[in-house]
Amino acid sequence: MKEPYSRERDSLHDMPLEEFRQAGYQLIDWIVEHFGHIDEVPVLPAVEPGEIKRMLPQEPPPEGEAMEKILGDIDRVILPGITHWNHPRFFAYFSITGSGPGILGELLSAALNVNGMLWKTSPAATELEQVVLDWFRQMLGLPKEFWGIIYDTASVSSLHAIAAAREQLKAYNVREKGLAGNKELPPLRLYTSEQAHSSIEKAAITLGIGLEGVRKIPVDAEFRMIPELLQKAIQEDRQAGWQPFCVVATVGTTSTTSIDPVPEIAQICRKEDLWLHVDAAYGGTAAVVPEMRQVLAGCEEADSLVVNPHKWLFVPIDLSAFYTRKPEVLKQAFSLVAEYLRTDADSQVENLMDYGIQLGRRFRALKLWFVLRYFGQDGIMKRIRYHLNLAKKLADWIDRHPNFRRMAPTPFSTICFRAEPPGVTDRETLNRFNETLLEKINARRKVFLSHTKLRGDYVIRVAIGNLRTSERHLEEAWELIQEKYTETLKEFSLAAGS
Amino acid sequence: MKEPYSRERDSLHDMPLEEFRQAGYQLIDWIVEHFGHIDEVPVLPAVEPGEIKRMLPQEPPPEGEAMEKILGDIDRVILPGITHWNHPRFFAYFSITGSGPGILGELLSAALNVNGMLWKTSPAATELEQVVLDWFRQMLGLPKEFWGIIYDTASVSSLHAIAAAREQLKAYNVREKGLAGNKELPPLRLYTSEQAHSSIEKAAITLGIGLEGVRKIPVDAEFRMIPELLQKAIQEDRQAGWQPFCVVATVGTTSTTSIDPVPEIAQICRKEDLWLHVDAAYGGTAAVVPEMRQVLAGCEEADSLVVNPHKWLFVPIDLSAFYTRKPEVLKQAFSLVAEYLRTDADSQVENLMDYGIQLGRRFRALKLWFVLRYFGQDGIMKRIRYHLNLAKKLADWIDRHPNFRRMAPTPFSTICFRAEPPGVTDRETLNRFNETLLEKINARRKVFLSHTKLRGDYVIRVAIGNLRTSERHLEEAWELIQEKYTETLKEFSLAAGS
Numbered sequence: 001m002k003e004p005y006s007r008e009r010d011s012l013h014d015m016p017l018e019e020f021r022q023a024g025y026q027l028i029d030w031i032v033e034h035f036g037h038i039d040e041v042p043v044l045p046a047v048e049p050g051e052i053k054r055m056l057p058q059e060p061p062p063e064g065e066a067m068e069k070i071l072g073d074i075d076r077v078i079l080p081g082i083t084h085w086n087h088p089r090f091f092a093y094f095s096i097t098g099s100g101p102g103i104l105g106e107l108l109s110a111a112l113n114v115n116g117m118l119w120k121t122s123p124a125a126t127e128l129e130q131v132v133l134d135w136f137r138q139m140l141g142l143p144k145e146f147w148g149i150i151y152d153t154a155s156v157s158s159l160h161a162i163a164a165a166r167e168q169l170k171a172y173n174v175r176e177k178g179l180a181g182n183k184e185l186p187p188l189r190l191y192t193s194e195q196a197h198s199s200i201e202k203a204a205i206t207l208g209i210g211l212e213g214v215r216k217i218p219v220d221a222e223f224r225m226i227p228e229l230l231q232k233a234i235q236e237d238r239q240a241g242w243q244p245f246c247v248v249a250t251v252g253t254t255s256t257t258s259i260d261p262v263p264e265i266a267q268i269c270r271k272e273d274l275w276l277h278v279d280a281a282y283g284g285t286a287a288v289v290p291e292m293r294q295v296l297a298g299c300e301e302a303d304s305l306v307v308n309p310h311k312w313l314f315v316p317i318d319l320s321a322f323y324t325r326k327p328e329v330l331k332q333a334f335s336l337v338a339e340y341l342r343t344d345a346d347s348q349v350e351n352l353m354d355y356g357i358q359l360g361r362r363f364r365a366l367k368l369w370f371v372l373r374y375f376g377q378d379g380i381m382k383r384i385r386y387h388l389n390l391a392k393k394l395a396d397w398i399d400r401h402p403n404f405r406r407m408a409p410t411p412f413s414t415i416c417f418r419a420e421p422p423g424v425t426d427r428e429t430l431n432r433f434n435e436t437l438l439e440k441i442n443a444r445r446k447v448f449l450s451h452t453k454l455r456g457d458y459v460i461r462v463a464i465g466n467l468r469t470s471e472r473h474l475e476e477a478w479e480l481i482q483e484k485y486t487e488t489l490k491e492f493s494l495a496a497g498s
Numbered sequence: 499m500k501e502p503y504s505r506e507r508d509s510l511h512d513m514p515l516e517e518f519r520q521a522g523y524q525l526i527d528w529i530v531e532h533f534g535h536i537d538e539v540p541v542l543p544a545v546e547p548g549e550i551k552r553m554l555p556q557e558p559p560p561e562g563e564a565m566e567k568i569l570g571d572i573d574r575v576i577l578p579g580i581t582h583w584n585h586p587r588f589f590a591y592f593s594i595t596g597s598g599p600g601i602l603g604e605l606l607s608a609a610l611n612v613n614g615m616l617w618k619t620s621p622a623a624t625e626l627e628q629v630v631l632d633w634f635r636q637m638l639g640l641p642k643e644f645w646g647i648i649y650d651t652a653s654v655s656s657l658h659a660i661a662a663a664r665e666q667l668k669a670y671n672v673r674e675k676g677l678a679g680n681k682e683l684p685p686l687r688l689y690t691s692e693q694a695h696s697s698i699e700k701a702a703i704t705l706g707i708g709l710e711g712v713r714k715i716p717v718d719a720e721f722r723m724i725p726e727l728l729q730k731a732i733q734e735d736r737q738a739g740w741q742p743f744c745v746v747a748t749v750g751t752t753s754t755t756s757i758d759p760v761p762e763i764a765q766i767c768r769k770e771d772l773w774l775h776v777d778a779a780y781g782g783t784a785a786v787v788p789e790m791r792q793v794l795a796g797c798e799e800a801d802s803l804v805v806n807p808h809k810w811l812f813v814p815i816d817l818s819a820f821y822t823r824k825p826e827v828l829k830q831a832f833s834l835v836a837e838y839l840r841t842d843a844d845s846q847v848e849n850l851m852d853y854g855i856q857l858g859r860r861f862r863a864l865k866l867w868f869v870l871r872y873f874g875q876d877g878i879m880k881r882i883r884y885h886l887n888l889a890k891k892l893a894d895w896i897d898r899h900p901n902f903r904r905m906a907p908t909p910f911s912t913i914c915f916r917a918e919p920p921g922v923t924d925r926e927t928l929n930r931f932n933e934t935l936l937e938k939i940n941a942r943r944k945v946f947l948s949h950t951k952l953r954g955d956y957v958i959r960v961a962i963g964n965l966r967t968s969e970r971h972l973e974e975a976w977e978l979i980q981e982k983y984t985e986t987l988k989e990f991s992l993a994a995g996s
Contacts, residue, residue, distance in 0.1 A: 011880040014812075014965040015598030015872065017530045024526035027602050031609045032519045035512075045621055049846045052625040060633035064874035067599065070867075074606065078864070081622025086611045093619075093838070098611030100513030101565065104525050108572065110604035110814040110865075111529045113584045113596030121591075123543055124579025127550040135558035152650055153858040163704060172678075178708025179677035180670075180685040180741075187679035198836045202855055205831060206661060208706025210676025243678075255838055310858070314512075316608040317860045333703060338696045340591070340753055340950040340959070344937065348547045357700055360651040360808070362815045366576075367608075369568075374513065376562035382509040439842065452838040461838070467512040 015067070023067040030071065031103070035086075038468065042445035043087045045080055052081040083448065088468035091477060092450035094254075094282050094414070095465035098316035101374035105367025106316050116361040118341060119349035126352055129365040133321055135372055139380075140287045140307065143300045146323040149355050150364045154281035155199035157306035157322040158248065160330060160356060162190060162203045164304065165246035165275030167333035168326075175333055179208045186241050191233060192248040193217050193225035195255055197279060200248050222409050223258035223454070225249060231268050246275045249302075251295055252283020255452040255461075256408035256416050259283065262298030270301070278305040281320070283412055285312040288377070289384050295411065312384070312413075312465050314371050319364045330355045387413040387464045390474050394462060397478055403485065407454055413464040418457065419485050421494045431458035433492055440484040447477045513565070521565040528569065529601070533584075536966065540943035541585045543578055550579040581946065586966035589975060590948035592752075592780050592912070593963035596814035599872035603865025604814050614859040616839060617847035624850055627863035631819055633870055637878075638785045638805065641798045644821040647853050648862045652779035653697035655804035655820040656746065658828060658854060660688060660701045662802065663744035663773030665831035666824075673831055677706045684739050689731060690746040691715050691723035693753055695777060698746050720907050721756035721952070723747065729766050744773045747800075749793055750781020753950040753959075754906035754914050757781065760796030768799070776803040779818070781910055783810040784886070787879050793909065810885075810911075810963050811878070813869050817862045828853045885911040885962045888972050892960060895976055901983065905952055911962040916955065917983050919992045929956035931990055938982040945975045 009016055015023075034041075055077045084090055086098050098106075116125030133148030151157045166174050172182050179188075188209050192200050194216045204214045215237065217230045234244045247269050249260040262278060269276040278284075278299050284307030286292040299305055304324040309315040324330065335354040337346075353359050375383065391413040398404045398417045408416040418434045438451055438460050450461050462477065489495070507514055513521075532539075553575045582588055584596050596604075614623030631646030649655045664672050670680050677686070686707050690698050692714045702712045713735065715728045732742045745767050747758040760776060767774040776782075776797050782805030784790040797803055802822035807813040822828065833852040835844075851857050873881065889911040896902045896915045906914040916932045936949055936958050948959050960975065987993070 011877060012884045012965075013881075013968070014533075014595065017534055020533075020598040020601075021526055021530045023598070023602055024529070024605075025523060027605055028519055028522035028526065031522070031606075032515045034609070035518075036515055047621050049617065049621070049843060050625070052622045053629055056626070056629045058629075058632075060637050061871050061874045062876060064877040065871045067602070067872060070599070070871050071602075078610075078622045078626070081620065081625060082610060082612060083618065083620045084610075085613060085619075086609065093613075096611065096613075097512065098608050100518040100521070101568070103518075103605065103608040103611075104521055104565070104569075106608035107522075107525055107601065107605045108529075110596050110601040111532070111584065112576075112580060112582075113594065113601075113814045114580060115583060115591075115594075115815055119547065120581065122579065122581045122583070123545050123547070124550045124576045127548070127579060128554070128576070131551055131554045131556075134556075139558050153856045155856045155858065159704075159855060166706075174706065174708060175703050176709050178685060178702070178711045179706035180680060180683065181708060181710060182678065183681055185678065187676065197857075198834045198839070199855075199857055201834055202832060202857075204676070205673050205834075206657075206704065206855055208664075208672065208677035210672060210679060211674050212679060213676045254836070316611045317613060318858055334700060336696045336699055336703075338752070340948060341696070345547060357657060357697075357704055358651045358653045359695075359697055359700075360653065360816055373559050373563045373568050374565060376559045378560060379509060379562040383511075386510045450838060467510075470511070 019067060023071065026071055030074065038084065038087055041084060041087070043084045043089045043448045044442060044445040045082055046445065047081050052077065086466065088466055088470065088473045089447040089477060090466055091462045091464065092448040093463060094311050095463040096311055096317070097314045097465065097467040099314035099371060099467055101370040102315045102367045105370035109363040109366045112363060114363050116363055117353040117359050118343055118351045120343040120345050122363065125363045125365065126350060128369055129352065132365050132368045132372060136309070136321055136368070137323060139377060140284060140296060141293050142296070142305070142323060145325045147325070147327040148321060148323045149352060151320045151322055151356065152318040154279065154306050154308050154320050155202060157320045158199055158277060158279055159203040159206060160322060161277035161304040161306070161324070162207055162246055163333055164324065164326065164329045165277065166207060167329050168275060169243070169245055186243040188213050189215055189237050189242040189244050190246040190248065191215050191217055191230055191244065193219050193250060193260055195219055195223050195253040195258060196248060196250055197254050200279070219258070223253060223256045225260040225265065227261055227264035227268060230265060234268070234272050244272060244274055246277060248277045248279055251278055251280035251299070252412055255454060257283060257412045257414045258408065259295055259411055262302070266298045266301035276302045278302045281306055281308040282311045286384060286412055289381050309368050313380070314375065314467055315367050319368060327355060383467065390464050390469065390471060391415055393471065394474055394478060407457060407459045415462045416452065416454065416459045418459050421489055424494065427456060433488060434458045434460060436491060437484055437488045440487055441480055444480060447480055517565060521569065524569055528572065536582065536585055539582060539585070541582045541587045541946045542940060542943040543580055544943065545579050550575065584964065586964055586968065586971040587945040587975060588964055589960045589962065590946045591961060592809050593961045594809055594815070595812045595963065595965040597812035597869060597965055599868040600813045600865045603868035607861040607864045610861060612861050614861055615851040615857050616841055616849045618841040618843050620861065623861045623863065624848060626867055627850065630863050630866045630870060634807070634819055635821060637875060638782060638794060639791050640794070640803070640821060643823045645823070645825040646819060646821045647850060649818045649820055649854065650816040652777065652804050652806050652818050653700060655818045656697055656775060656777055657701040657704060658820060659775035659802040659804070660744055661705055661831055662822065662824065662827045663775065664705060665827050666773060667741070667743055684741040686711050687713055687735050687740040687742050688744040688746065689713050689715055689728055689742065691717050691748060691758060693717055693721050693751040693756060694746060694748055695752050698777070717756070721751060721754045723758040723763065725759055725762035725766060728763060732766070732770055742770060742772055744775065746775045746777055749776055749778035749797070750910055753952060755781060755910045755912045756906065757793055757909055760800070764796045764799035774800045776800045779804055779806040780809045784882060784910055786875070787882050807866050810882070811869065812873065812965055813865050817866060825853060881965065888962050888967065888969060889913055891969065892972055892976060905955060905957045913960045914950065914952065914957045916957050919987055919990070922992065925954060931986060932956045932958060934989060935982055935986045938985055939978055942978060945978060
């Protein structure tokens with residue numbers, strides 16, 4: 001048996017295999033050690049801007065270095081500048097997990113290093129992607145007609161959804177003519193709520209719709225799109241010479257995780273013949289739990305939907321699952337088969353490059369496969385339920401405290417609240433108070449919380465979703481919040497009593 | 499010391515750490531074993547469409563499974579469907595490498611699982627990205643003003659370049675007004691050669707330019723854009739009411755790796771006030787070798803340029819390095835800062851989410867850092883030179899063989915050739931002959947070559963770029979090519995003698 005790659009380090013080939021094995025073990029051990037003590041590690045780094053940069057040489061290394069030295073620099077150079085997203089007390093933005101099985105899936109994917117652009121360039125990459133996305137579709141209770149594909153991020157998934165909506169406008173013939181050349185046709189408009197994610201507007205910029213082509217529909221007291229106002233906006237726009245073409249509803253908005261009334265919105269889209277895309281990047285995963293299934297009510301009528309397993313399904317970033325009942329529209333928009341990409345299998349298979357902007361497609365399905373199999377449906381449900389229960393606990397602690405108030409409903413595992421010191425009713429002061437409070441909490445570097453603004457009110461967010469988080473971590477966070485509340489009271493020269 | 503994560507498998511948290519360690523070692527061992535014997539593994543799989551799918555359950559696993567069983571299924575279910583891009587005899591498309599240090603970098607990135615969207619969400623992710631891209635810039639000999647950012651693929655890098663070119667057209671105000679609303683303004687046109695990559699057209703579709711907005715400039719006998727024809731096309735288009743806005747030149751086209759005359763094209767762009775983007779996704783890396791530096795001649799004048807370290811710099815996919823002298827235009831197009839993304843550091847730092855479509859940004863810089871340090875500039879140069887020399891060898895073998903002919907110059911490590919059996923001059927027959935020859939070669943599954951068409955001629959391509967490839971592998975490929983040539987002669991009832 002030849003083993004041509006196990007030889008000594010040479011100047012022509014890859015790292016010798018025994019060196020790879022040793023370095024691999026060393027890095028696996030490092031990861032185990034890191035997670036084993038992550039509880040004691042500050043979730044936020046203490047570095048100033050430019051500090052990490054200054055620890056690095058300004059010029060590329062002229063000669064190769066030992067892997068041991070490079071791995072040693074993780075502790076010296078990298079860790080001091082890491083905000084630990086994989087930490088039990090990371091409660092900012094949306095809390096995510098790079099889980100054990102997910103990390104191993106990513107390792108395998110890097111080793112195989114296939115580009116799944118065509119079926120032929122690794123049949124397993126295409127077919128495993130089809131199968132695991134269908135598993136996940138079943139877990140979410142979505143209809144059989146929903147065809148799935150993996151993109152990198154929800155930003156890119158939603159971009160593809162809106163591109164498909166645009167492509168569907170036959171009169172425009174956007175693929176061939178573009179938008180600038182279609183002078184007789186009206187400008188395009190898409191609708192989404194005031195609470196929608198910024199990626200929808202970025203997609204509109206990218207696709208040549210422009211920010212003026214995005215009409216934001218007001219929300220109700222619970223931050224949900226108001227369908228009557230959507231209906232009214234569409235009518236107004238048609239009369240004013242716009243061409244409505246797409247509605248983006250959200251299941252789990254970024255600020256408050258509110259859920260747009262998708263059944264009503266779907267009805268309007270059907271009537272008005274508009275593409276309905278649902279951004280369920282965070283919230284969609286909750287539907288794996290039967291008692292939460294209703295968060296996706298109405299989504300069976302959508303034209304497309306995105307859920308991100310790298311958000312709340314324990315898969316390392318990036319992996320965004322995109323579903324549509326109209327893959328042929330995506331293909332019509334994006335299929336461009338250069339001669340050098342033709343294969344003998346093309347007539348019998350699905351080549352996933354035909355459905356998107358990116359030609360390169362790494363083997364992301366592996367890590368989702370590892371995660372779904374390792375935890376199983378049952379294990380995933382238990383973990384999602386646990387996060388939902390933790391959120392209920394914190395919501396309850398806040399509700400029972402006289403000086404804190406929840407600022408939005410908590411349909412998932414993200415809590416929006418603020419402190420309301422006795423006697424302070426002025427918005428400006430309340431905002432400054434809460435901003436200061438959050439700064440003090442995060443400055444301790446023990447927990448990381450983020451914020452948002454709701455109707456002008458500064459609001460603190462606690463997002464729960466990391467697999468390492470236990471009730472104890474939440475208690476620690478709640479204690480710290482109260483401690484820093486007291487400090488902030490002093491700073492604002494306010495009395496503690498209610 | 500608390501070790502809350504080392505306990506037994508439970509239903510609420512991640513994989514226990516000791517289990518992770520064992521599975522991690524097992525997977526590292528698997529990778530070592532896999533690479534140790536990859537020479538004996540067929541580079542192409544033998545499966546029929548649907549075969550991998552049929553080996554997988556149709557429904558998601560109800561209960562969790564043991565990691566050992568999951569890892570065992572790599573050999574049973576995944577490998578039979580893998581086209582081995584990380585194989586010494588993979589010569590198709592562009593040959594790439596997921597190298598040892600690159601694989602370890604990806605492993606670390608999955609474990610940390612940070613989202614580098616903001617400086618604050620992991621300062622090291624932003625600053626390491628800035629530093630390693632500047633190292634790589636120096637290695638390529640690009641000017642200091644070139645600012646760098648990592649995107650996933652060259653498709654997305656070029657999309658951003660063309661979006662910036664579009665944004666630069668002040669009169670259009672594309673960000674706000676989109677393209678459909680700009681009725682008084684002429685339609686947009688971008689220029690690229692007939693040999694440009696399909697991603698340029700996909701970007702034009704995406705951005706609302708449309709395929710009609712892409713004018714393909716003819717190439718010379720060596721497949722390079724003809725600057726005089728570019729100049730003429732721009733003039734014609736201006737007269738006909740188009741608005742020229744962007745030229746995409748290529749350094750290393752996909753079919754033949756031809757190099758557009760960038761200095762002349764840059765001059766035209768300057769005169770005509772057009773954004774010049776250079777797609778050097780594959781070819782750019784060669785510039786790390788001093789004697790190849792001239793392949794980027796003229797690129798110092800470009801507005802933007804893309805080189806993919808995941809192509810010929812031994813970094814696992816995906817990692818595309820994008821440089822521009824005008825990052826502010828990208829930011830103007832794409833910066834959209836939702837309240838929940840504001841941080842106290844914003845005024846002092848670069849938040850990389852401001853420069854692109856995707857909000858989520860995984861920590862890709864780590865693997866590039868590992869690769870540059872482990873191999874060093876010197877080690878990278880030696881390896882690139884080795885690939886260039888291997889290509890010269892094969893070119894020489896072909897040139898000396900009476901029945902084979904190179905069909906394009908070989909400026910890098912990719913060779914285009916065809917068989918020309920004695921007495922056969924009819925194009926149709928030559929095409930069928932070479933198509934059959936390639937089918938026979940690949941059917942053996944020992945090497946994987948791909949093809950293209952050049953001016954109607956069917957051409958076989960051999961791309962060299964995997965770190966595991968030695969001269970011996972190339973010899974094996976050349977022997978096989980000749981053996982299958984003889985078989986094809988028989989099939990076509992042609993005589994062997996010349």
